Amino acid sequence: MKNLKTTVSILVLSVTLLGFTSCKDKKTEEAAKPMSSEMHHEDGHSQTSSDKMMSEASGNTASIIENYLKIKNALVASNEDEAATAGGMLESNFKEFDKSPYSSEEQKELTDIITDAIEHAEHISESPLEHQREHFDLLSKDLIDMIAITGTDKKLYQDYCPMYNNNKGAAWLSTTKEIKNPYFGSKMMNCGKIQKEIN
């Protein structure tokens, strides 16, 4: 009788254990929801009604640029968590981007850019600071190329730091004339120069 009891309890235990081990918990990461579509046009740049296509496109990229700038500011402040949050939002912004107003050739280019950019935004949302900066470098290239196609109604400065990535250099976009380097943080806050003005 005792033997039977032991055997039964062993079996029960085993089955329970089995149940536990087979329940691999899948982490479901809640995709960051984009913020309300309310946009701030601090520079007060007015849109001309004649350029309707342009303004539609700008509405499309506005949230992308906004969250990109949030990442940039977070990296300037070496704030990993804020960069990660903005990265998550940027990832959904890119996924929601509407390519339909563009020519098929532009759409192809945009698809290339966006596929790449989504991965960088995703990595920024889940990586440590230095990795975030690496992906921000490539993300900046993507966004600069994207804006070359879509345009924007925002006044932007394309800045360049020749020292990042073992002196290979890296660009970024900013809304201010003043240089605040996102790649080195406080170590080299003022390294860089304005390469180009957009608008």
Place this chain on the structure above:
Amino acid sequence: MKILKITALVLLVAFVGIQFIPTNRNQSDTVPKTDFMLVNNVPASVQNTLQESCYDCHSNNTAYPWYNKTQPAAWFLEDHIKEGKAELNFNEWSEYSDRRKNSKLRSIISQIEDEEMPLDSYTFIHRDAKLSEEEKAEILQFIKQLKNSL
């Protein structure tokens, strides 16, 4: 003493039991034309290293030693393969745009330089996958050269 025996028995039964839970094997007989090795002129020694240290999780074909067919190692591997392939699949190399290739090469370089890849947890059970200093230098040189030629 008896408790110990029972515990051992329970663990043994559970261990045997979990072997019957099916896993999806990442195996394929054919190497697609889009494979990294087929579209790039990769030196033989670099090919060997990539195959040994990267392809288990970054291609459609995993070489499963017996311990990787055994649970719970197989589960552990299954998850990593899924993630690894989503991140980078050498078998699909030529399908990537140049922009994406550039990003992937950049990540390969920094992951190897920072010794984040191959994963410690993977080289722990797969000792041969651990990169020696020479292998690292050799891969890095090739990958950097490839990146510059893009």
